[in-house]
Amino acid sequence: MDTRVLFEDAAGFATPMLAVFAVDVATGKGADPLPALLTTSDAVTGAAQRALSSGEFKAGLGETLLLHAPAGVKADRLLVVGLGKVKNLSVNDIRKAAGAAVRAAKPRGIREVAIAFPEDRALSDEHLDALPCHLTARALTEGAEIAEPDWDTYRSERKDLSVHTLTILAPNGEKATDAEIEAGVAEGLIVAHAQNFARQLVNEPGNVLTPTVLGQRAKAMCDEVGLKCEVFSTDKLHELKMGAFWAVSQGSAEPPALIVMTYEPEGGVAEDAPVMGLVGKGITFDTGGISIKPAENMEKMKYDMAGSAAMIGAMRAIAELKPRVKVIGVVCSAENMPDGKAFKPGDVVTAMSGKTIEIINTDAEGRLVLADGLHYAKTLGCTHLIDAATLTGACVVALGYLNVGLFSNDEETWGKFQASVPVSGEQFWRLPCTDDYRKQIESQIGDIMNTGGRAGGAITAAMFLKEFAGETPWIHLDIAGCAWNEEAKPWLPKGPTGIAVRTIVEWVRSYSV
Numbered sequence: 001m002d003t004r005v006l007f008e009d010a011a012g013f014a015t016p017m018l019a020v021f022a023v024d025v026a027t028g029k030g031a032d033p034l035p036a037l038l039t040t041s042d043a044v045t046g047a048a049q050r051a052l053s054s055g056e057f058k059a060g061l062g063e064t065l066l067l068h069a070p071a072g073v074k075a076d077r078l079l080v081v082g083l084g085k086v087k088n089l090s091v092n093d094i095r096k097a098a099g100a101a102v103r104a105a106k107p108r109g110i111r112e113v114a115i116a117f118p119e120d121r122a123l124s125d126e127h128l129d130a131l132p133c134h135l136t137a138r139a140l141t142e143g144a145e146i147a148e149p150d151w152d153t154y155r156s157e158r159k160d161l162s163v164h165t166l167t168i169l170a171p172n173g174e175k176a177t178d179a180e181i182e183a184g185v186a187e188g189l190i191v192a193h194a195q196n197f198a199r200q201l202v203n204e205p206g207n208v209l210t211p212t213v214l215g216q217r218a219k220a221m222c223d224e225v226g227l228k229c230e231v232f233s234t235d236k237l238h239e240l241k242m243g244a245f246w247a248v249s250q251g252s253a254e255p256p257a258l259i260v261m262t263y264e265p266e267g268g269v270a271e272d273a274p275v276m277g278l279v280g281k282g283i284t285f286d287t288g289g290i291s292i293k294p295a296e297n298m299e300k301m302k303y304d305m306a307g308s309a310a311m312i313g314a315m316r317a318i319a320e321l322k323p324r325v326k327v328i329g330v331v332c333s334a335e336n337m338p339d340g341k342a343f344k345p346g347d348v349v350t351a352m353s354g355k356t357i358e359i360i361n362t363d364a365e366g367r368l369v370l371a372d373g374l375h376y377a378k379t380l381g382c383t384h385l386i387d388a389a390t391l392t393g394a395c396v397v398a399l400g401y402l403n404v405g406l407f408s409n410d411e412e413t414w415g416k417f418q419a420s421v422p423v424s425g426e427q428f429w430r431l432p433c434t435d436d437y438r439k440q441i442e443s444q445i446g447d448i449m450n451t452g453g454r455a456g457g458a459i460t461a462a463m464f465l466k467e468f469a470g471e472t473p474w475i476h477l478d479i480a481g482c483a484w485n486e487e488a489k490p491w492l493p494k495g496p497t498g499i500a501v502r503t504i505v506e507w508v509r510s511y512s513v
């Protein structure tokens, strides 16, 4: 989508569809006022008045009302998009509503959409504070950009319903405000494109996106944005003694890929400056291995590389946003297959760190590749670690599809991550990983087992990873429930979500000096 911002009057702008936001200002007490349009244009307000008076449209989040030939407005159609209740209004509602506008245009074959930048007249100061210009512009752009793709990429007779142009119509205000809006849009484009890049990788089937191909895609992206990228395979795993990563890979005819992407700020940084390590689980297909998964829903396991896609996407945005902090992305990619050469329950393998691991279940493979990825990132000099992985079904049971499971061994690092959430609009819920859980993964024959029983499955998986993060400040994101959107939403199609890209990018930027 070609997205631009123009400082022009919305009513005077000729477009097939002009979208304008509305908030629900009803109090529930007595005669409820009609939804309020977030525009200062009398013409736009006038054009929608009659339809709004009907009371049919409640301005629920993502709810839309389409009017043809709106009187006094140059647009062919006026689309009113609900932001939900004015109480608790946030930029994340703008993100979703902008997405809903784009998704409303698509099935109608509308190629050009204009969105009126939300303006203040209807809002009190308190609600206005919730929509700072820069963040609003950014969220609006992101929401529209991530709503545009449809993930039917392999359909042979694909209907082209793409929206080609998005024009954000902002009031011609003060120079400073205009600059803020422009900067917000530019930032939003970078972040949303990175998120879409991650989604594109996750969407690919396992026969197309093997670990080798994932390495090639990462390399091509890095070349494009000027990141250093090295892609290693079997020999390097042996050289580094990555026994845990190799155990998972050894049963597949497809060789593994260890992808290392490096971002260095121009001019370098101080020697004692933080180095951020982004480690991703990149299982391009997870059959479960010898502890094979049931056939039902196994096809979903092509998305078992969503953690690595998030990291590759985040690296892309970081290369373009250029924070003043060094970042290293490490992706551990393999295919988990049952085979004569596959690893087996009962095997004992030695991780790169020297710890021995008793394999209880070959389906608990993500933590094995990450164990070596986390340790390796430390040897590369990372002072702060974050990993993302579609790690456990248990996390989906615990938190459903709405919150990513978050674990951390360091309060300050977690605090900085938490502070990035209002900007990104993604949802995380912290779960414990205190040392008293460790006995669940103690092994009789070796140091630790790769599973910890049924109780607290997401937690024991995190405990396993914590063992390899050691003393290094670390965050673990279990994205199993949030990486794939099972049901289309008004603002997001069914399919890969690109979850965690936005927050990881923001968290990394918070370390910029």
Ligand code: BES
Pocket (backbone or CB within 6 Å): 286, 288, 304, 361, 363, 364, 365, 366, 390, 391, 392, 393, 394, 396, 451, 452, 457, 480, 481
């Ligand atoms: N990739 C799966 C986890 C998963 C499940 C992701 C559902 C997305 C949706 C992971 O490798 C796995 O199989 N985990 C096992 C661990 C168990 C054997 C301890 C699980 O969750 O069942």
Ligand code: MN
Pocket (backbone or CB within 6 Å): 286, 288, 362, 363, 364, 365, 366
């Ligand atoms: Mn598995």
Ligand code: ZN
Pocket (backbone or CB within 6 Å): 283, 286, 304, 363, 365, 366, 390, 391
């Ligand atoms: Zn897996």
